[in-house]
Amino acid sequence: MTDLSQTAAKSDITLVVNGKTVTVRAFAMERLLDVLRIQIGLTGTKEGCGEGECGSCSVLLDGVLVNSCLIPVLQAAGSHITTIEGLATDKRLHALQQAFLDFGGAQCGICTPGMILAAVHLLNKIPQPTSADIREGLSGNLCRCTGYMQIFEAVADAARRGA
Amino acid sequence: MSNDRIVGKSVPRLEGRDKVTGASRYVDDMELPGMLYGATVRSRIARGKIKSINFYPAVNWDEFVVVSAKDIPGKNCIALIGEDQPCLAQELINHPEEPILLLAHPDRNLLAKAVEAVSIEYDLLPPIFTIEDSEKLSEIIWGTDNIFKSYLIEKGDVESAFKNADYIVEAEYTTGAQEQLYIENNGMIASFDPQQGITVWGSLQCPYYVHKALMELCGLPEDRVRVVQMETGGAFGGKEEYPSMLAAHATLLAIESGKPVKIVYDRMEDMAATTKRHPSRTRHRTAVSKEGKILGGEIEFTIDGGAYKTLSPVVLSRGALHAGGPYYWPSVRVRAKAVATNAPPHGAFRGFGAPQSLFAMERHMDFIAQTLGISPIEIRRQNFLKPGQTTTTEQVVQEKIDLGKLLDRALELADYRTKKETFAQQNLSANRKKGIGIAAFLHGAGFTGSGERYLNSLVGVETCPDGTVRVLVSSTEFGQGTKTVLCQIAAEALGVRYEDVGIAQPDTQKVPDSGPTVASRTIMVVGKLVHSAALAILETLRSTGLLGEVYSPEEFRAACRKHVAQHGAFRSLARYQQAADISWDEENYRGAAYAAFAWAVYVAEVTVDLTSYSVTVDDFVCLQEVGRVLHPVLAAGQIIGGVAQGIGFALYEKVIWDKGRMKNGQMTNYIMPTSADIPPIRVFFEELGNVHGAFGAKGIGELPMDGPAPAIVNAITDALGISFNSIPLLPEDIFEALTASGSHETMPALADSKQ
Numbered sequence: 001m002t003d004l005s006q007t008a009a010k011s012d013i014t015l016v017v018n019g020k021t022v023t024v025r026a027f028a029m030e031r032l033l034d035v036l037r038i039q040i041g042l043t044g045t046k047e048g049c050g051e052g053e054c055g056s057c058s059v060l061l062d063g064v065l066v067n068s069c070l071i072p073v074l075q076a077a078g079s080h081i082t083t084i085e086g087l088a089t090d091k092r093l094h095a096l097q098q099a100f101l102d103f104g105g106a107q108c109g110i111c112t113p114g115m116i117l118a119a120v121h122l123l124n125k126i127p128q129p130t131s132a133d134i135r136e137g138l139s140g141n142l143c144r145c146t147g148y149m150q151i152f153e154a155v156a157d158a159a160r161r162g163a
Numbered sequence: 164m165s166n167d168r169i170v171g172k173s174v175p176r177l178e179g180r181d182k183v184t185g186a187s188r189y190v191d192d193m194e195l196p197g198m199l200y201g202a203t204v205r206s207r208i209a210r211g212k213i214k215s216i217n218f219y220p221a222v223n224w225d226e227f228v229v230v231s232a233k234d235i236p237g238k239n240c241i242a243l244i245g246e247d248q249p250c251l252a253q254e255l256i257n258h259p260e261e262p263i264l265l266l267a268h269p270d271r272n273l274l275a276k277a278v279e280a281v282s283i284e285y286d287l288l289p290p291i292f293t294i295e296d297s298e299k300l301s302e303i304i305w306g307t308d309n310i311f312k313s314y315l316i317e318k319g320d321v322e323s324a325f326k327n328a329d330y331i332v333e334a335e336y337t338t339g340a341q342e343q344l345y346i347e348n349n350g351m352i353a354s355f356d357p358q359q360g361i362t363v364w365g366s367l368q369c370p371y372y373v374h375k376a377l378m379e380l381c382g383l384p385e386d387r388v389r390v391v392q393m394e395t396g397g398a399f400g401g402k403e404e405y406p407s408m409l410a411a412h413a414t415l416l417a418i419e420s421g422k423p424v425k426i427v428y429d430r431m432e433d434m435a436a437t438t439k440r441h442p443s444r445t446r447h448r449t450a451v452s453k454e455g456k457i458l459g460g461e462i463e464f465t466i467d468g469g470a471y472k473t474l475s476p477v478v479l480s481r482g483a484l485h486a487g488g489p490y491y492w493p494s495v496r497v498r499a500k501a502v503a504t505n506a507p508p509h510g511a512f513r514g515f516g517a518p519q520s521l522f523a524m525e526r527h528m529d530f531i532a533q534t535l536g537i538s539p540i541e542i543r544r545q546n547f548l549k550p551g552q553t554t555t556t557e558q559v560v561q562e563k564i565d566l567g568k569l570l571d572r573a574l575e576l577a578d579y580r581t582k583k584e585t586f587a588q589q590n591l592s593a594n595r596k597k598g599i600g601i602a603a604f605l606h607g608a609g610f611t612g613s614g615e616r617y618l619n620s621l622v623g624v625e626t627c628p629d630g631t632v633r634v635l636v637s638s639t640e641f642g643q644g645t646k647t648v649l650c651q652i653a654a655e656a657l658g659v660r661y662e663d664v665g666i667a668q669p670d671t672q673k674v675p676d677s678g679p680t681v682a683s684r685t686i687m688v689v690g691k692l693v694h695s696a697a698l699a700i701l702e703t704l705r706s707t708g709l710l711g712e713v714y715s716p717e718e719f720r721a722a723c724r725k726h727v728a729q730h731g732a733f734r735s736l737a738r739y740q741q742a743a744d745i746s747w748d749e750e751n752y753r754g755a756a757y758a759a760f761a762w763a764v765y766v767a768e769v770t771v772d773l774t775s776y777s778v779t780v781d782d783f784v785c786l787q788e789v790g791r792v793l794h795p796v797l798a799a800g801q802i803i804g805g806v807a808q809g810i811g812f813a814l815y816e817k818v819i820w821d822k823g824r825m826k827n828g829q830m831t832n833y834i835m836p837t838s839a840d841i842p843p844i845r846v847f848f849e850e851l852g853n854v855h856g857a858f859g860a861k862g863i864g865e866l867p868m869d870g871p872a873p874a875i876v877n878a879i880t881d882a883l884g885i886s887f888n889s890i891p892l893l894p895e896d897i898f899e900a901l902t903a904s905g906s907h908e909t910m911p912a913l914a915d916s917k918q
Contacts, residue, residue: 010416017301027381037192042185043189044346045185045209046396047191048347048348048430049430050429051430051830051831053829054346069187075487076667083185085184085185091252097184099712100183102175103796104176104799104800105252106176106182107644108184108345108346108347108395108397108398108642109178109182109394109642110189111396111397112182112183112395113185116183129678134838135838135841136839139838142837144343144346144399145805146800146807146809147803147836148798148807148838148841149841149844150800153839156880
């Protein structure tokens with residue numbers, strides 16, 4: 001995090017987060033990650049490295065997978081953002097969430113929100129991915145617990161079910 | 164009683180739903196009213212004395228809470244095995260990440276600048292950075308000889324073995340530091356109330372380690388220190404000891420400010436300042452007959468402990484006890500020592516010394532085979548431990564393990580013989596050389612020797628008003644599935660549904676001390692105690708006439724409900740009792756080192772690209788005997804995850820040191836395996852059972868860390884015909900070795916697989 005107080009003033013920025021319109025008062029260069037977690041209270045998005053390497057802070061920004069630690073909140077103004085909290089509907093898990101549960105895709109859980117959003121993005125682009133597509137599609141999201149294999153199985157299963 | 168077995172089934176992960184929906188609460192997700200944020204001012208020199216501390220006026224210091232060593236109410240140490248590590252350096256600096264001052268402020272954005280605005284002057288002292296320099300004693304930086312701990316294991320007549328040997332095979336092996344790289348950095352929140360005392364919430368493995376450290380630091384009795392584990396985003400040993408330091412820091416700031424204080428490290432601070440796997444050096448000198456029988460040997464195992472003792476004696480112990488591998492040594496002498504250097508203390512990391520000494524053993528077996536001109540299979544088969552034989556500490560192998568059969572099955576699963584021949588042929592003309600390597604190994608489950616007796620673990624199971632039961636342990640979940648499997652065990656023991664068993668969040672005010680969550684002990688040791696405590700509940704319900712011999716889960720719940728209504732909640736406790744056949748002589752390092760061993764054979768297949776010198780692992784077979792598998796999905800997850808970390812240990816993860824500091828403390832330049840780097844990891848179990856574990860389970864968590872590095876390096880050696888004895892083995896190392904070997908031309912492959 002950087003000290004922004006001396007270089008800019010806060011302004012109102014409007015975002016659509018998980019389908020709801022939210023207006024926050026923030027510095028333009030504040031990280032989207034911090035705004036989501038601290039101001040909006042959506043702590044499902046995690047910080048792992050703060051430099052765009054680990055992918056734990058992944059969210060969908062107008063359908064594109066981004067590292068929210070690298071996105072200044074101003075860049076997200078007016079955009080639709082999907083976080084992990086926006087996937088389940090009426091207590092029913094998204095097919096990928098269920099598959100992660102069934103196949104052991106989540107261990108410690110800290111990379112899981114970002115990993116699931118990366119998988120959502122992958123299946124949006126390629127509904128029936130090959131195993132090479134899955135490996136490639138998730139390679140921006142680091143997981144230290146699982147060794148990835150059970151995550152691959154989860155994604156393949158969700159694809160079969162037409163997630 | 165229900166006939167559906169719960170143990171052995173992959174029931175849903177207990178806290179899984181919260182993890183996949185983002186609802187789980189990790190420490191950085193928690194905020195308290197009026198909370199401040201803390202940061203640490205650290206030394207930037209490896210060794211010296213603090214001369215002066217200056218605060219630059221660019222920062223408005225009135226807004227900051229500042230704590231130094233003189234503000235510590237009790238002892239200035241992080242109590243663990245020893246008390247040598249200060250919580251805050253007072254004068255002497257022993258490594259370049261030594262904490263000196265703590266700062267706190269309501270705005271976390273202002274801390275980094277404030278840390279930079281503290282200037283510290285030192286009188287420099289000459290530092291030591293390597294095992295070799297520490298041994299030379301040119302500087303004494305710890306005790307009188309720079310040695311934290313040493314062990315000697317002696318069995319049989321080593322001297323005669325060398326006299327009678329046809330071959331004496333000698334080599335040295337080294338392994339580097341490795342960062343645990345849990346994705347959630349270390350974090351802690353502390354709050355202080357003059358009446359209640361201290362409460363900390365954090366990312367941690369061992370609540371009672373933190374509890375002990377805070378009692379000493381603050382001079383408070385045990386009921387005025389409370390430690391609560393939050394959901395913990397990976398640990399791997401990296402949150403065994405360091406959380407005590409972080410909790411101490413947050414606590415001091417909370418006491419000083421009277422407000423709750425949160426400290427969460429960023430990635431760079433976490434990587435640089437917290438513990439890593441001990442760098443190691445192992446020297447083997449082995450007496451062998453021309454047929455390939457090991458007659459005896461000397462093993463010298465040395466680890467770099469960094470600046471303070473911390474857990475080094477225990478890591479050293481496990482490394483020394485595994486140094487002989489799964490082989491029968493008629494005579495052996497193992498000399499082990501942990502030495503001091505001016506680096507941040509090294510610490511626990513999955514495997515705990517064993518991956519280091521087993522890397523050496525399994526590379527050395529291939530080297531012996533190569534020297535004798537026999538196959539890597541034959542050398543192992545000839546020397547495998549058999550039931551009734553003794554280990555290096557003269558522990559009799561009680562289990563009916565047949566390592567020869569285990570090896571055969573692994574070779575078949577990997578299609579070893581065909582591949583070995585095909586690769587040798589193809590390598591003659593290819594620029595991408597392929598190789599296949601094996602590693603056979605064992606891993607002791609639970610604490611070493613008499614450790615479990617000293618731990619004296621206590622667990623509880625209690626009845627709840629709604630008729631469910633609740634498991635009470637300080638054993639923590641950080642990805643392995645602790646909560647899930649302990650609930651399975653209780654449900655199975657009671658004959659109730661998995662859904663009818665809950666488990667308390669570890670909180671020292673609410674759960675008994677079931678020991679630290681380390682050493683692959685949780686399911687085997689703690690699980691067994693949960694089983695006993697659950698059975699005592701059953702006994703109580705039966706003896707009060709509320710439950711018959713045969714019952715349904717619904718009837719159990721009704722009986723339980725009635726019992727709570729009549730007598731209040733009932734808590735059943737079970738304490739560890741050492742089995743009669745486990746006896747250990749700590750002084751002579753002899754006897755039953757572990758209650759049970761898990762056994763394994765791993766096979767790695769690699770390609771070395773002679774254009775880029777990079778190595779890819781193409782296939783990985785892991786076959787292991789781990790007692791009974793209680794949860795197949797979680798068990799496989801442990802193995803696969805461990806193998807992935809082992810691949811990193813072997814091929815990618817290199818800590819670059821600059822005068823005792825980690826220079827590449829970022830995920831950008833400290834490289835761990837991604838989803839694109841992982842081969843198909845194929846997991847197979849043998850299940851012999853285990854009388855010492857819950858429902859026949861043994862430890863499983865650390866085992867998979869031991870085998871991948873030697874199997875992979877053996878495969879690379881097979882591909883290139885050059886021995887590599889150091890890890891991590893990076894492309895530049897392979898390039899250098901090939902250049903030094905005289906040419907990049909095809910080298911003859913290792914001895915073929917003739918049997």
